Amino acid sequence: MARIRTIKPGFFLNEELAALPFQWRLLFIGLWTQADRAGRLEDRPARIKAVLFPYDDLDVNDGLGCLANAGFIVRYDRDGGQFIAIPKWDKHQQPHIKEADSEIPPQHSASTVPAPDEPVGREGKGTGKEQEGVWRASFDVFWAKYPRKVGKDAAWAEWKRIRPDDALLEIMLSAVLLQSQTRQWLDNGGEFIPHPRTWLKQGRWQDETRQESGIGIQSARVAKARGTWTAWECPHEPECASRSKCADADILGKARKAVSA
Numbered sequence: 673m674a675r676i677r678t679i680k681p682g683f684f685l686n687e688e689l690a691a692l693p694f695q696w697r698l699l700f701i702g703l704w705t706q707a708d709r710a711g712r713l714e715d716r717p718a719r720i721k722a723v724l725f726p727y728d729d730l731d732v733n734d735g736l737g738c739l740a741n742a743g744f745i746v747r748y749d750r751d752g753g754q755f756i757a758i759p760k761w762d763k764h765q766q767p768h769i770k771e772a773d774s775e776i777p778p779q780h781s782a783s784t785v786p787a788p789d790e791p792v793g794r795e796g797k798g799t800g801k802e803q804e805g806v807w808r809a810s811f812d813v814f815w816a817k818y819p820r821k822v823g824k825d826a827a828w829a830e831w832k833r834i835r836p837d838d839a840l841l842e843i844m845l846s847a848v849l850l851q852s853q854t855r856q857w858l859d860n861g862g863e864f865i866p867h868p869r870t871w872l873k874q875g876r877w878q879d880e881t882r883q884e885s886g887i888g889i890q891s892a893r894v895a896k897a898r899g900t901w902t903a904w905e906c907p908h909e910p911e912c913a914s915r916s917k918c919a920d921a922d923i924l925g926k927a928r929k930a931v932s933a
Contacts, residue, residue, distance in 0.1 A: 678766065709767035738826065748779045821868075851876075
């Protein structure tokens, strides 16, 4: 349910906010009207788009990723749901005294497990800045191999939420290689390739890849990456005649090098 909220003159003078595209600044204001008295709402891009931009052709999911990447909202998972929180809500908004209490769980729990926006080192050590540098390096490897280059900020925000380690990165890259050869990803110039953020958010590296005539891809290759697949092994089925003829033979080695650098 939409609520009446307050917008202050300082909003228009915020230089960090002004660096964002105009439509995402408007989206930010719109989110206030959908948030509850605690500044929280469900992370449902399609529904938010239908309510705030019914007459515009906008990818609200990308807009939410842009706002999250800039620190104006926080996207988080809790108790099986996906939610958005607006930082410093109490400082800028004064909900009506009769407005119902929030029914959305807060981002943080009593658990000692860090929330998705609290970066830690590989083994729970290191500064957030150092760890973010490691994630950025692995994300850049993923981005270079993913065939659909849209919504980079949104994909980066999702990458930080997942925080993949070296093993998961290898599995993701293997899945991208396999799926990029399927008919679904090849037809119509790649029209049906998921957006990178969608692919990450839905855990699509776990998809079963169908064997298709003329391509010969097997989902077992993804499982193989979990154990014995070496950095030099050909990921195709049937295997290429030699390493020199396989364009993807060194991808895992490159991934390991980029992450460990």
